[in-house]
Amino acid sequence: MRHFNLFLLVAAFVAFSGCKKDSKRRIEKFHRQEVGSSAHDILSDKKYQSITVEIVYMTGYKPTDAAMNNLQAMINQYCNKPDGITFTYHEIAAQGKTSYSISDVRAIEDDTRQEFTYKKDLAVYFLFLDGPSSENQGSSMVVGQAYYNTSMVIYEKSLQDNSGGFGEPELYKLETVVINHEFGHILGLVNNGSTMYHAHQDSAHGAHCDNQDCLMYWEAETGSIFSNLIGNAPIPGLDANCIKDLQENGGK
Template identity: 45%
Template sequence: MKSSLIKTFLFFLVFYSCSSSMSEENIENPTVTVNENRQATGSSANDLLSDINFKKITVEIAFIEGFEPIETAKNNFKTFIENRINKPEGIEFITNEIPNTGKTVYTLEEVVAIEKENRTAYNTDTTIAVWVLFINGKSSNDTNSSSVLGTAYWNTSFVIYEETIHNLSNSSFDPERSMLETSVINHEFGHILGLTNLGTDLQSDHEDEEHPKHCDEEDCLMYWAAETSQGIGNMLSAGSVPTLDAQCLADLKANGGK
């Protein structure tokens, strides 16, 4: 009898402890759902573009120590967002410096692991959050002839291979760094906005058959060359950052954007 009473007491003690911990966690973060920010790329395009479910956007600029994007590129990114999305309560930028990892090459799985460990901003009731990581190394998908400059990998996440961008903008014959950073950042953000045919429906036939989920117009920001070293130089040769063409703009407007 005494043994049964002790077991019953311990059961309720453990149950109460677990219940209390969960209740306290929910009180501190009552509306945060991490899984909402770990969905397929483009699946939150309408949530980002329109004001139906979210009135505000928070952009977390995360960077490995020593690889923060320059201020001009950040300002250009904010202007790009303001021009494309409907968020009546505005846009908030926060920064998050991450210690050097000691790595020089990153798989996408390693990029994801860094986000899981360091991301602080997630969706809440009225705010949608975006994570942008500027990393101190190159992509494991680089080849001898081409380097990856950025990759959108979740619905509110993308990575910029900042060290590669540094290497492509260090000499007088290379593109200006602010233009290169801006072009790649805006291109990857375009992907999480659902471009091209990646969650935002096409209003006309302009997806590149040879490079799916990219625009077939060579002057458009969403042209495939904007995220690789193989073609970005030609896109920036005119001395300005590429913009979205009329077809991509029409797609965004039809999905709740400006």
């Protein structure tokens, strides 16, 4: 009888461990989908009532408080999350690489991500790096990318290297444009998870808006944005077409 009880205990433990592993796999799988596939979940309160924004940054490359405040304002403005927004910050060691590929970025996320969507809270992940994108070519520069349905990378060193000096924009302005632009992509803009209400996609540049004054114009995630934010130049926001797309997909 004692051996039988021990067998039941071991079997229960194995089953419980298996359930935990399966549950962990399901949670992680949620965050390995295509960009824009979770747009409705992020925008609406139908399934998730709150958002946790995880900020992982390499030493020396933490984003400015002003940029984070502007990201929170964007989420509040367009996402229906009655239970609020939480920001968490995690510093990791700088790797000192000459450049980072998207494969590198995904591997770093696998090692460092701590916040996952659970119950009624949806988690998104930003990674801030100490080096440039491997996709840079000459004067053509990639400064941010959305690469999963809840994951974005910001090449913070590229932003720091091109801000704050004579004839250069303020760092927080650059960060705000790039960060909010990438967040716009996981909200399904443009025509990539949030269906267009009126035609405004710049098909030549993928999931971007054809309005050069809109936050979702293609230049916002490239080095071309540097010269557009000098002096008193305003930080661009979403245009009416992009806002309408978000509202039709469950947003405010």
